Amino acid sequence: MHTVQVIGTEVLVVGAGFAGLGAAAHLRQRGRDVRVLERSAALGGTWRDNTYPGCECDIHPALYSYSSAPQAVWARGRATQPEILAHLHAFAAGNGLDDRIAYGTTATGCRWDETTGRWHVRTDHGPDYAARFLVLATGALNVPQIPRLEGSFAGPAFHTARWDHAVDVTGRHVAVIGTGASAAQVIPYLADTAGRVTLFQRSPAWVLPRRRQHLPLPHRARRTVEYWRGEALVPALTGSDRRLARLEARALRHLHRQVPDPDLRRALTPRHRIGCKRILFSDSYYPALARDASTVVTTPVAGLGPHGVRTVDGREHAADVLVYATGFRVSAALAGLPVVGRDGRTLLERWGRDGASAHLGTTVAGFPNAFLLGGPNTGIGHTSLLFMIESQLRYVAAAMDATDREGVTALEVRAAAQREFADEMRRRSTGTVWTTGCRSWYLDRDAVNRSLWPGSSWRYRLRTRRFDRENYTAAGPARRP
Template identity: 40%
Template structure:
């Protein structure tokens, strides 16, 4: 959409939010509660919920205690379990959207095709599946778990069976079929025990084993009081000590995981294959009491090498072993460090993808130099490796609301200075240098593939993030 079309009369929105998951809905609720109605939420899907709408594989559930995995301003006293099932989280988000009055602001089945900063009219011009939109401020709340990552595997297009990503689950029965699962991360560890007893055979392709911790889950009784959010938050913050390279806390956590493995898998070749050679915590935490028993079933094979090639009826591992399969499931994660939306967002001097060509950078994990009036939620260095995502996202809500208040009062666009972004990037690098994410033989999706920088995780406690990044500071923005 051009500046001319904006001048021709396209209605101006104060805020356009892209994505109706946790971040997009939460910001919408905060806007609505503060009396602001001039916003729209664009969602490419047919429903709200983001990650929890998409990930409906068997066993999908949260790995953060339920009482921490909710909006602090919208508590749910009725979680059924200590770790909520995915469908329950999805329903929580759907109810929030409806009961908080967001439905009139939602544009479902409305993908963003392009967003371009219009310097003449000082606004964002959006090309969407349902027509053009002009907005003074643009909030990208697309998340980091929205675009499935599919490995480049020779011959996949020739496969005669069913092949799909775990976040695009094929609901047809797997009973009696020969199945391959690629990956041993959080999704794989949840779904493998759920399908292993139904299939004829199951081969699990493991590039590197995961440290698996006990999953202390249980159902709540209907009248039972849920744990205190503040107590759970304090407990979670203590876990950050185990993310510091060489720390006693990390050693203790590894002992717990090793005892869990040894308690469920007898000494021998399989236990050796399931034992990681990297420091615990450098990859996403995995919790399960059923994964190790599942891979010991007589109909399950752990293939301790990557998937190399696919033909019409089977698959070949990097180690040269071939397996006949009817179904191939890719539990291979998401395009997280290089979010695809960055390619379609163009600021003052180029695209967000170009700006992030050597890894995502920002100021306050929310604003980016060269992109006026743009706010990115759950983006650069805003994931937590020890705590609930809601802790960081809610701090970002406070920051964005402060910025929007300033915009309404001041009038001129907000663009953070290059110096401020570089200073924040330097801080991230200093904090990251002492963590397990940059040490301990670790290779994970938290690090950028080009620069090897830590670009996804906030390398400190959640309370520190809130202290530094929840209050909007106009002094770091370019003066008009």
């Protein structure tokens, strides 16, 4: 009988994107033995997968980096995908993570063993792992969402996150379905390169001009400036109608300046409140759509034909290449990874019944010594997600320290504390722009905000600056002295 090798480790991190690498570096700096599982052949997460032309981060790079590892050489107001990926490789090397990551290794199941007080993690092709602490850093934006459409398209078709660089779009007619951030970045490239571009738009996005960087500043000063510029958006998003109206007026001025055709302006004018979906920042998206060789189709898509896209009015719009800019299946990463807790139920089974929730977006009752990075209600719509992740990392490290200090096998959040946090998030989301009626991935099927933190990121930092031991109970077998 073949015996699968089991590797013991103190901390096992699943995922080697920004969050997973940050967790591994932070915990290693605190003396923890850490191993990382990465299903792909290389690190980087979303910045490894998204290689479409024009891919970049719309958060200023001074803020889109860990505070412990600033990237001072980024002088521009944005960083491209290759620059960010190179930074992640340098970050991993600088923190001694390269030999701690098992590449091409997919975690296929995680189970808490009450007898041993360990998380047992199976992989697709051994070895398996046994860990005191489990950190799930699988990310939310890594499984493409491709709409199910009747019919089939005969030409090349791919999602922006799976860009086919073997396809030459020069002079060809390219159809793009979707109007999110990836569409706003790739369409200017297509307008410069392709013969024609047709955008199929379900609902237009709010677009603001790119923020100007007027003065060169030292990295830490720039980081501070950019942080508070982002925080200035919070009152508008969380209930100030007057500030929201000013923000919308600014976006409409940007639209009017860049799109002279009144019919096209009308088609590109959103009908939902700004911030209800993700706000885009671009100076080139509108001019690309205003070109003679670009067309915006607002009639809903009905299906595909061999040579184009069919809309519900019966018309078939010709295309040579089809690009899906349709976002991601937010919970799909965890859907493929059963995480079985103390009572034998999986994390998604619990969430399917009660809705996705975690205490401070990080811990779940029934799952001792397990931590979610980027969990429910830790998303952010106005500033860098890395600020939130850094807050979580400090909290996670403090939880591990408390476990050691008390000599217990594990700590588990109380169900009542988790419910209270979920109720607070629902209550604080009432009256915010995210619950004003538009369809977005921020809301679940019951129109409850389970994605975003409904407030300023500094408030989350305050909530997680100490480990609230009173909301946890000891779990697992007694530890030997």
